[in-house]
Amino acid sequence: xxxxxxxxxxxxxxxxxxxxxxxxxxxxxxxxxxxxxxxxxxxxxxxxxxxxxxxxxxxxxxxxxxxxxxxxxxxxxxxxxxxxxxxxxxxxxxxxxxxxxxxxxxxxxxxxxxxxxxxxxxxxxxxxxxxxxxxxxxxxxxxxxxxxxxxxxxxxxxxxxxxxxxxxxxxxxxxxxxxxxxxxxxxxxxxxxxxxxxxxxxxxxxxxxxxxxxxxxxxxxxxxxxxxxxxxxxxxxxxxxxxxxxxxxxxxxxxxxxxxxxxxxxxxxxxxxxxxxxxxxxxxxxxxxxxxxxxxxxxxxxxxxxxxxxxxxxxxxxxxxxxxxxxxxxxxxxxx
Numbered sequence: 001x002x003x004x005x006x007x008x009x010x011x012x013x014x015x016x017x018x019x020x021x022x023x024x025x026x027x028x029x030x031x032x033x034x035x036x037x038x039x040x041x042x043x044x045x046x047x048x049x050x051x052x053x054x055x056x057x058x059x060x061x062x063x064x065x066x067x068x069x070x071x072x073x074x075x076x077x078x079x080x081x082x083x084x085x086x087x088x089x090x091x092x093x094x095x096x097x098x099x100x101x102x103x104x105x106x107x108x109x110x111x112x113x114x115x116x117x118x119x120x121x122x123x124x125x126x127x128x129x130x131x132x133x134x135x136x137x138x139x140x141x142x143x144x145x146x147x148x149x150x151x152x153x154x155x156x157x158x159x160x161x162x163x164x165x166x167x168x169x170x171x172x173x174x175x176x177x178x179x180x181x182x183x184x185x186x187x188x189x190x191x192x193x194x195x196x197x198x199x200x201x202x203x204x205x206x207x208x209x210x211x212x213x214x215x216x217x218x219x220x221x222x223x224x225x226x227x228x229x230x231x232x233x234x235x236x237x238x239x240x241x242x243x244x245x246x247x248x249x250x251x252x253x254x255x256x257x258x259x260x261x262x263x264x265x266x267x268x269x270x271x272x273x274x275x276x277x278x279x280x281x282x283x284x285x286x287x288x289x290x291x292x293x294x295x296x297x298x299x300x301x302x303x304x305x306x307x308x309x310x311x312x313x314x315x316x317x318x319x320x321x322x323x324x325x326x327x328x329x330x331x332x333x334x335x336x
Contacts, residue, residue, distance in 0.1 A: 003028070003309075004028060004029060004030045005028060005029050005030070005066050005067060005304065005305045005308055005309065006029075006030050006032040006064050006065050006066045006067070007019075007023045007029055007030065007031050007032060007065070007066070007067050007068075007069060007301075008031075008032055008033040008034065008035070008059045008062065008065040008067070008068045008069070008089075009023070009031070009033075009034045009035070009068070009069045009071060010034075010035045010036075010056045010059065010068060010069065010070055010071060010072055010080060011035070011036060011070070011071035011072035011073075012034060012035075012036040012038070012071075013036075013071065013072075015071050015094055016034075016036070016069070016071035016072075018295065018297050019069045019071055019092075019094075019297060019301070020034065022297050022298040022300075022301045023069075023301055025298070026298070026301050026302065026305065028305045028309065029301060029305060031050055032050070032051065032062065032064055032065050033050060033051035033052070033053060033059050033062055033065060034050055034051075034052055034053070035052070035053040035054065035055070035056045035058075035059050036052075036054070037054060056068075056080060056083070057083065060083060060084060060087035060089065061087075065089055066089065066090060066308065067089060067090045067091065067092055067119075067304060067308070068084040068089050068090075068091050068092070069091075069092045069094070070084070070091060070092065070093045070094055071094050072094075073166040073172055073173075074096055074099055074166070074172060074173055074174055074178055074179060075099060075166065075169075075171060075172040075173075075174075077093055077094065077096065077097060077098055077099075078097070078098040078099070078100075078103035078104070078106065078107055079103075081093050081097075081098075081107050081110075081118070082106060082107060082110045085107070085110045085111055085114045085116045085118070086110060086114060088114065088116065089116060090116050090117040090118070090119070090304075090308070091116070091117075091118055091119070092119040092120075092121065092300070092304055093107075093118065093119070093120055093121065093321065094121045095120070095121050095122060095178075095182045095183060095186075095321075095324075096174065096178045096179075096182045096321070096324065096325055096328070097118075097120050097318070097321030097322060097324070097325055098321075098322075098325055099174045099178060099325070100325065100329065101322065101325050101326050101329055104318075104321060104322040104325045104326075105322065107318060107321075107322075108318045108319065108322060111318055117307065117308075117314065118317070118318035118321070119300070119303070119304050119307070119314055119315075119316065119317075120316040120317065120318065120320055120321030120324075121297070121300055121316070122182075122183055122186040122190075122315075122316040122320065122321070122324070123183070123295075123296035123297055123299065123300050124183045124184070124186065124187050124261075124262060124296070125186070125187070125190060125315055125316060126296040126299040126300070126315070127261070127262060127263055127296060128263075128278050129257045129262060129263055129264065129265055129278055130187055130257070130262060132265075132276060132278075133191060133246070133248070133255065133257060134190065134191060136255070136270070136273075137191050137192075137248075141252065141253060141270055141273055142248060142250030142251075142252055142253045142254075142255070142270060143250040143251040143252030143253065143271075144250060144251045144252075145192070145227050145248060145249070145250045146227065146228065146249050146250060146251065147227065147228045147229065147247075147248075147249045148188065148192065148227060148228075148229040148230075148246065148247065148248050148249070149229065149230050149231075149232075149245075149246070149247040150184055150187075150188060150229070150230070150231045150232070150233075150245070150246050150247075151231075151232050151233070151243050151244070151245045151246075151258075152180070152181045152184050152231070152232070152233040152234070152243070152244050153232075153233070153234050153237045153241070153242040153243045153244075154180055154181075154234070154235050154237055154241040154242070154244075155235065155236075155237045155238065155239060155240050155241055155242075156176075156180070156215075156235040158207065158209075158210055161207065161210040161211055162210060167179070167211075168207070168210050168211035168212060168213075169212060170212040170213055173211075173213075174213075174328075175213040175214065175328075175332065175335070176213075176214065176215065176217075176233060176234075176235050177217075177233070177328045177331060177332065178328055180233075180235055181233050182324055182328065184231075184233075184244060184246075184262070185231075185324050185327050185328055186316070186320070186324045187246065187262070188221075188229065188231075188246070189320070189323055189324060189327060190320070191248075192223050192225065192227050192229070193223055193224060193225055194223065194224045194323070194327075195221050195222065195223055195224065195327055195330065196222050196223065196224045197221070197222035198219055198220065198221055198222075198330055198331050198333075198334075199219070199220040200217060200218070200219050200220075200331055200332075200334045200335070201217065201218045201219075202214035202216070202217045202334075202335055203215070203216045203217065204216070205234075205236045206236040207235075207236070213335065214335070215234060215235045215236045216233065216234035216235070216236050217231075217232075217233055217234075217331075218230070218231070218232050219231040219232075219233075219331055241260045242260070243258060243259070243260060244258070244259070244260060244261050244262045245257060245258035245259070245262065245266070246258075246262060247267075252270060252271045253268075253269055253270030253271055253273065254267065254268075254269050254270075255267060255268045255269075255270070256268075263278075264278070265277075265278055299315075300315070303315045
């Protein structure tokens with residue numbers, strides 16, 4: 001069916017199943033094949049008309065697959081994405097795009113060489129509150145922006161790390177800015193641009209036995225446009241996710257977006273401007289023992305289809321994904 005985009009998904013963990021759900025529910029998409037190292041009977045996915053592979057390279061030989069979604073552990077993203085592109089298919093990469101700018105550059109180079117597209121998953125861009133914030137920044141409603149503050153306070157309990165063979169590994173996971181909070185790094189890059197200076201403090205309050213990096217950090221930022229910023233983040237919050245918020249201070253107004261997933265307008269005081277209301281609740285990715293980020297993956301799938309079928313623009317490009325990796329890499333330069 002030429003009017004449909006055929007998807008293949010590599011990795012049927014929590015996020016891979018989320019991708020599968022939204023592909024199956026999209027009337028312009030067809031889930032053609034899936035791949036996981038575990039037998040398909042261990043997943044919640046129906047096998048009806050879907051080809052199952054235990055080796056993703058076998059999927060790449062299927063000429064009917066148009067796009068492959070990479071939903072595997074962080075350290076596999078880059079190598080798998082490059083293999084997908086070399087097979088002549090487009091690729092949708094879960095965050096982070098890669099764990100180093102060396103690898104993210106390789107993905108971009110391969111994409112250009114093979115003339116295939118790279119889509120990066122940064123679904124917070126689709127949240128109504130963040131779309132609105134982007135709009136008022138572009139339209140200069142806040143005037144000259146002076147400062148921003150981002151708080152990301154989530155819970156990842158010990159079982160989250162103990163039950164995984166890659167969470168908590170410096171080599172395979174990379175750290176909370178890659179695994180939990182890269183979405184919010186993307187938000188500040190998307191809104192305010194590149195960063196020229198960082199100053200950092202990292203802490204491991206609760207998880208020294210389980211992880212090879214920090215569970216909390218404080219980052220001071222100087223943007224190239226002279227905006228000053230700070231990020232405070234932690235996965236050591238007791239019991240459940242507490243807050244994901246951004247405060248923006250300009251010379252004509254101040255706004256704060258908060259809630260657990262930057263989905264609530266908490267404060268808006270702007271010169272000659274009436275604050276909007278946001279009634280549509282953003283649901284999170286619920287993984288049972290812990291909660292993930294905002295669940296806008298349906299809109300990510302929509303964007304892939306709109307680009308391929310309607311010649312629309314990519315919402316989060318390979319260069320965007322690379323720039324997020326670049327910022328995190330800069331922040332982590334001082335991590336011991």
